[in-house]
Amino acid sequence: MNGSKPKLLQGNEACVEGAIAAGLKFFAGYPITPSTEIAELCAARLPQVGGKFLQMEDEIASMAAICGASLAGRKSMTATSGPGFSLKQENIGFAVEAEIPCVVVDVQRVGPSTGMPTSAAQGDVMQARWGTHGDHEIVVLSPSSVLEAYTLTVTAFNIAEELRTPVILLMDEMVGHLREKVVLPEKSELVVRDRAKPDLPPGQYKPYADYGDPAKIAPLAAFGEGYKYHVTGLTHGEDGFPTNNPQAGATQIKRINDKITYRKKDLPQAEELFTDDAEVFVFSFGGTARSAKKAVRDARAAGLKAGLIRPVTIWPFLEEPLLKAKAKKPKAVIVPEMNLGQIVRPVKRVIGDTCPVVGLNKLGGQYIEPDEILEAVKEAILRGSAS
Amino acid sequence: MALPLEKYLRVGKLPHIWCPGCGHGIVTQAIIRAIDETGLDTEETVIVSGIGCSSRAPGYMNFDTLHTTHGRAIPFATGIKMANPELNVIVITGDGDAAAIGGNHLIHAARRNIGLTVVCFNNNIYGMTSGQYSPLTPRGSYASTAPYGMFERPFDLCELVKGAGGSFIARSTAYHTRHLTNMIKEALKYEGFSFVDALSQCPTYYGRRNRLRTPLDMLNWLRDRAVPASSWDKMTPEEKDGKFPIGILVNQPSTELTKVYGEVMVKAAAEGGRG
Numbered sequence: 001m002n003g004s005k006p007k008l009l010q011g012n013e014a015c016v017e018g019a020i021a022a023g024l025k026f027f028a029g030y031p032i033t034p035s036t037e038i039a040e041l042c043a044a045r046l047p048q049v050g051g052k053f054l055q056m057e058d059e060i061a062s063m064a065a066i067c068g069a070s071l072a073g074r075k076s077m078t079a080t081s082g083p084g085f086s087l088k089q090e091n092i093g094f095a096v097e098a099e100i101p102c103v104v105v106d107v108q109r110v111g112p113s114t115g116m117p118t119s120a121a122q123g124d125v126m127q128a129r130w131g132t133h134g135d136h137e138i139v140v141l142s143p144s145s146v147l148e149a150y151t152l153t154v155t156a157f158n159i160a161e162e163l164r165t166p167v168i169l170l171m172d173e174m175v176g177h178l179r180e181k182v183v184l185p186e187k188s189e190l191v192v193r194d195r196a197k198p199d200l201p202p203g204q205y206k207p208y209a210d211y212g213d214p215a216k217i218a219p220l221a222a223f224g225e226g227y228k229y230h231v232t233g234l235t236h237g238e239d240g241f242p243t244n245n246p247q248a249g250a251t252q253i254k255r256i257n258d259k260i261t262y263r264k265k266d267l268p269q270a271e272e273l274f275t276d277d278a279e280v281f282v283f284s285f286g287g288t289a290r291s292a293k294k295a296v297r298d299a300r301a302a303g304l305k306a307g308l309i310r311p312v313t314i315w316p317f318l319e320e321p322l323l324k325a326k327a328k329k330p331k332a333v334i335v336p337e338m339n340l341g342q343i344v345r346p347v348k349r350v351i352g353d354t355c356p357v358v359g360l361n362k363l364g365g366q367y368i369e370p371d372e373i374l375e376a377v378k379e380a381i382l383r384g385s386a387s
Numbered sequence: 388m389a390l391p392l393e394k395y396l397r398v399g400k401l402p403h404i405w406c407p408g409c410g411h412g413i414v415t416q417a418i419i420r421a422i423d424e425t426g427l428d429t430e431e432t433v434i435v436s437g438i439g440c441s442s443r444a445p446g447y448m449n450f451d452t453l454h455t456t457h458g459r460a461i462p463f464a465t466g467i468k469m470a471n472p473e474l475n476v477i478v479i480t481g482d483g484d485a486a487a488i489g490g491n492h493l494i495h496a497a498r499r500n501i502g503l504t505v506v507c508f509n510n511n512i513y514g515m516t517s518g519q520y521s522p523l524t525p526r527g528s529y530a531s532t533a534p535y536g537m538f539e540r541p542f543d544l545c546e547l548v549k550g551a552g553g554s555f556i557a558r559s560t561a562y563h564t565r566h567l568t569n570m571i572k573e574a575l576k577y578e579g580f581s582f583v584d585a586l587s588q589c590p591t592y593y594g595r596r597n598r599l600r601t602p603l604d605m606l607n608w609l610r611d612r613a614v615p616a617s618s619w620d621k622m623t624p625e626e627k628d629g630k631f632p633i634g635i636l637v638n639q640p641s642t643e644l645t646k647v648y649g650e651v652m653v654k655a656a657a658e659g660g661r662g
Contacts, residue, residue: 061465061495068435069469230452
């Protein structure tokens, strides 16, 4: 698959190839549009490369099975869409609490409920952040091209393994079903991180050790390696056994949050285009960012100072590029997204009263066209000059 | 002095959380004895549970142990077995966990014939949440959510697993301790999916509401209703009423799932998929 020869690939296919390049060895899934191709390709590809595929009885079981396989030492992934993402949430929380590395792909479609199964949307931004109950941080990455569906899947596995946490790859139907000519990177160009092994013998090993330093995360022994340790979704101590001690409980919850916020700077940073001298910023992610990029280029061609900020890491929210934009006292920040306004909320929080933050929203599976974004840019510049 | 079975327990985690007179300690002990007598390597044996009273057992057992979400022990265990078929994977579950919220997983694991041994600590009540009726609560029994008596029909779990294609199925009770150990032993030796319906007693939340106040009353209640499987088929429907068969109910060889998948991998590597 890899090498200099161009391939015509779909976003969903690129995701599977990226996962295999990252060392995926177990996939469990359930058929659901528009993510089904990921399961289909895993069924064909994994047994060819020493991996395994299982179509589970439901979405909940798929999420459970990848947690089990990961605890047995194999890199694991599942993929789903809207309704299935809702069903997986309890066990995503289990993976967060029990610190089990795994990758969950959500190819967004129109909701709520069954919605419009074959149509694109970006309505799961907040569910990806807060879908499971309780205080938690979660890493959510969003690709905007077929090539990025490949590279970000590799990155998702690396982050999952390094931070011992589930990572959500938040795709949308547009990117999942998009076919593009891509040149996949050579294997030698990829950074693939494997799971750290405990360096302490059984008996001294603490699977949930608290080193008092968010940079240090306890390695995860695989079941069957002789460590005989306990894993539970109950709040637990450093040895993994449940605790009712309020202080120990608070410390554990704080620790699994801190380990992620501490590493914000290491997560994939936003792509920026023409931001140095921009007067109007477009803040856009995933499939919609493709239109945003064209709109910003068209604006520049028309002599308008527009710039693009495309977040790649959606959660935790990386404020840096918006803070830089804010310091330039822009005329407006335009936030196109295929929902009623989700990512616009943290954008507003960061920008505050510095300038108008304008949501550009479309529903019903309709893509946001470059011209619509260009119009919004023009209007913002006009209004900004008038005031 | 160390007791003979002590190495299988996390002694430091005792005492357990179960109520006085609960049958779950007896069933746990039967599992440990069966592991000991079967000679399973403790480092290659994983014990997985869901949520409920029964599902606290793995915390006291000295193995790799996984206490999962409600009803989902079987799919977690399925992932473990698929990832590493060399491991012996035992699932400890309860009647609410396995037959209500996790019922779908139970039937599909039986259908797939994946090499798990599932022991259901069946006390026919939700104990952890203090006595609501389960899909195994006998008709007419009282529960906190059946204050006028159980009005739904219960499952026969062994028949359910049989209907789903289960190829090793056994039943015993906390009264028949030696027999229960033997049933679990046979289940552990079976290569594919094995299911043991281990009837247990909950004097606190079932017995008190159902004129079976003492643990002894409850154990006698289990004893009096159990019929050896060898006699069961000769009984009339009237004689079977309110009773249940104990023993090995189904035992037929069938190729285990990860073995079958091994063949898939050989085929895929040789010819590539047709996707």
